[in-house]
Amino acid sequence: MKKTKKRKKSSAATAANGAVHMNQGGIAYQNKDITSKLLAENFKGKTFRVYGLDIPEVKAVLPTNIPSVRANELRLDNLFELVDGTIALVDYESDYKKEDKVKYLNYLTGIANRYQQEKKVCPMLRMIVIYTGDIERRQVSDEYDIGAVRMTLEPAFLSELDSGGLFRHLKEKVERNEPLDDEELMGFIILPLSYRKKEEKEEKIRESVSLAAQIQDRSQQVFALAGILAFSDKLIDMETANKIRRMIEMTKVGWIIEQEKQEAIAKVEEALVKAEEEKQQAARESVIKMIRKNYPTEEIAFIVSSFSQDEIETVRREIAETE
Incomplete structure (x- = not known):
């Protein structure tokens, strides 16, 4: 041959x-x-x-x-x-x-x-x-x-x-x-x-x-x-080559785990941001309802603690401008 x-x-x-x-x-x-x-x-x-x-x-x-x-x-x-x-x-x-x-x-x-x-x-x-x-x-x-x-x-x-x-x-x-x-x-x-x-x-x-x-x-x-x-x-030599291969494999596995971890963290953070946005939107809708029922600003701020009195007054002006 x-x-x-x-x-x-x-x-x-x-x-x-x-x-x-x-x-x-x-x-x-x-x-x-x-x-x-x-x-x-x-x-x-x-x-x-x-x-x-x-x-x-x-x-x-x-x-x-x-x-x-x-x-x-x-x-x-x-x-x-x-x-x-x-x-x-x-x-x-x-x-x-x-x-x-x-x-x-x-x-x-x-x-x-x-x-x-x-x-x-x-x-x-x-x-x-x-x-x-x-x-x-x-x-x-x-x-x-x-x-x-x-x-x-x-x-x-x-x-x-x-x-x-x-x-x-x-x-x-x-x-x-x-x-x-x-x-x-x-x-x-x-x-x-x-x-x-x-x-x-x-x-x-x-x-x-x-x-x-x-x-x-x-x-x-x-x-x-x-x-x-x-x-x-x-x-x-064979020993060094095999050592490099093992390091690559270990690094790749670690890399994959790290990527999966980062993806999981990103999803949790995205869910938390979304939940916070929904919570804030619900609070805003409550503020709007109370403004329309002529609740005083101080009382609204006491009930909806996530809104300051200045923020409530801003919402009040926005409603007045659109109605």
Whole structure:
């Protein structure tokens, strides 16, 4: 039986969009993996500015399956529709090989072919490659020109991030129980990949997971944990991955309980407000009846204690104006 060639890259695709893939610790990421749904739901509205890419924010996450791409290439990491109508194909790489550009070209033509099969006009396509801390800008060429075909990549280099400064900033905000903005969350999930040495990456994964567990906002906590698991898939050992999964599940359960509790509280508060409004309306109707029977203001205020004498006089004037 012919074995499928293993794709060598640091990628969020398999976890974030579902291609089956096995990391060094033997962890399989499949379509139904919890991280797939979580990341897809939470990428909307976010940008890649923290990675050094000046592109519009994400409008929607699109399916990444490309029928025309050979099976041994699996599929691209992420496919996003941006708010300006362009489509961004995003791949994550831990090394630079010129032959990868042919793979990217296959992705682009595969996407164009998919639009043609669906009888739709193919929008403008962007080919974005995010390189981990192992690669520096000087090592990479963003052009692929073979005469009749010319492709321009939009590369990002995590090696250019101030990793230490970013981690300190995130740590300070989390310890102050302050919510993170979208750029900080996007930086959080790729932080371990911005380091060069494997040992540094592994250590920062553990530190980032520990820090993510302290995030007070449950939705942000789940996104951070799922993102770390997805983006650092090749570096996480089985024990750490399972720990993250358990934390995600516990956080999701707690999140659901908290949502149900807040919904119950909101319903009680709504019922109390409605009851108070009905009580006040009944009191007002009593005041109106007594005014029409010529009860003195002091007596009405004594009987209907929720209305002051000034309020009763106001109601009296309103009745006089309408009758």
